[in-house]
Structure formats: C-alpha cells, structure tokens
Amino acid sequence: MPESVPAPPRPESEEVDMSSLCWNVNIPQKRWTREHPPYLANMSEKDKARDIIWKNQLERFQRLPSDLRRYLKYIYDLRTQYGSVLSFIQYERLHWHDTIPSGEPPFANSSDYKILCNDWPYALEPSVVHLVVWVKFELKSDKTTDNLTPGARQQIEDFVSRVFCGEGGISREQVIWFKNGQTLKSVHALEHIHILLYQAPMEMVERLTEGDKPMSTVRAEEEEEEEEQEERKGSLKHSQGERNL
Secondary structure (H helix, E strand, C coil), X not given: CCCCCCCCCCCCCCCCCHHHCHHHCCCCHHHCCCCCCHHHCCCXXXXXXXXXXXXXXXXXXXXXXXXXXXXXXXXXXXHHHHCCHHHHHHHHHCCCXXXXXXXXXXXXXXXXXXXXXXXXXXXXXXCEEEEEEEECCCCCECCCCCCECHHHHHHXXXXXXHXXXXXXXXXXXXXXXXXXXXXXXXXXXXXXXXEEEECCCHHHHHHHHCCCCCHHHHHHHHHHHHHHHHHHHHHHHHHHHHHHC
C-alpha cells in the first residue's frame, strides 16, 4: 500500500489492543483511539522516525509499557548475574574478548564492528527493523554540543550506504541512522549506532546480523515455554488427582 494512503478502518468487531498501537504510546488512556489521528494518517513509521531524528528529539523514542517492564527486569537480572550490562553485551552478545580496535580507519576492518538486532526495540510498527552497530573505535563528537563531528558523520554515512544500500540492500531512503548522546545512552562504554530499516527483506536482516535474534524475542519465547511447562505440570497433577479419586 502506498505510504500516502491511510490504512483501511478495522471492523468494529475486531478486538484491538489499543495500548500496542504506536500512536497511543505514552499518552493518557482516555485519549487512545482505534485509528490514526487525522494528522498522522498519511505519516509512515519511517516519516515519524525521521521527524524525531531531524528535530533531535531522540527521547521521544519509547518502548511499549509492557516491553518497558520486561526490559527493566531484564536489565536488573543482567546486572545481578553479570555485574553490568556492558559485560553481558561484550562477552555474551558480541563475543569480544577485548574492545581494542585494529588501528585501521573506522569501518575498514570488519573485526572492529558488529551488527546485531536491538535487544529491546522502540515502539515502532513491524515494517521497521531496529538494528545496532557496535564499534570498537571512537566516533568523534564535539565536546561542547555532544554532536558528531562532520568527519565522523561522513564515516557513518559512507558505512551505511555501503553495507545497507549496496549490493543486495535497500534504497538509502529506507534507512535512518542516529547516535544517542551521552544522556540517552543505555550502554556508555561501548560506542554504537542505531539503524532503522524500513520494509527491509528479512533475508537481508538475517545476513547482516548473522541470524541474530533480539533478546526480547528470546526472553518472550522462554517465558512462553515456561508457561507451557507450568500448564503441563498442572494438567498432569489434575489427571493424577482424578485417578486417585
């Protein structure tokens, strides 16, 4: 469907979790609506993300309340088990024994960076895939403004165009990248860039991430399996109880 055409209205009989709709996130429940507000009807997820980044309002990227609760528990458990989020990401997610760069120019050596899924992506529609590029080298920024220097910005832009928009990739219009400032970073000691891909083929995503899965997906699958096990145990106890009657 063209981006300029709003999605067709949902049948009234269709049950909708209105808290999960992107335009209802982080606003009072009394203002929730089943459909896009008129002023958002012709705005795609790509447009909304680009608007946030252009206006440098990165704090507007939020997680769904249900995901935020699980995210906070996940971070708490990581710190308890590994001592810090950094240790988990470096050793368990990136499998880096050290973070010493090769000494080559940024993005020239593939051992200096790794592309993974964002473990707890923001509240965006499924058409947008959220990746993170973790790097061992410094991405230089202005000490006064905390903004990337023109040189660092160009290095990232060249990398994005080559890796995401080269052979087997998507158009540059389908890619948005940004780097959080110090106040918004969840992991301070490792440099990383956020990548948003709009309507990217999953084969491309799997190739770039080497089949990586977000930890939020892994955790949800584990929780589902635990619930199924509990249900099976409950059914087994109930059956045994009936046989003993």
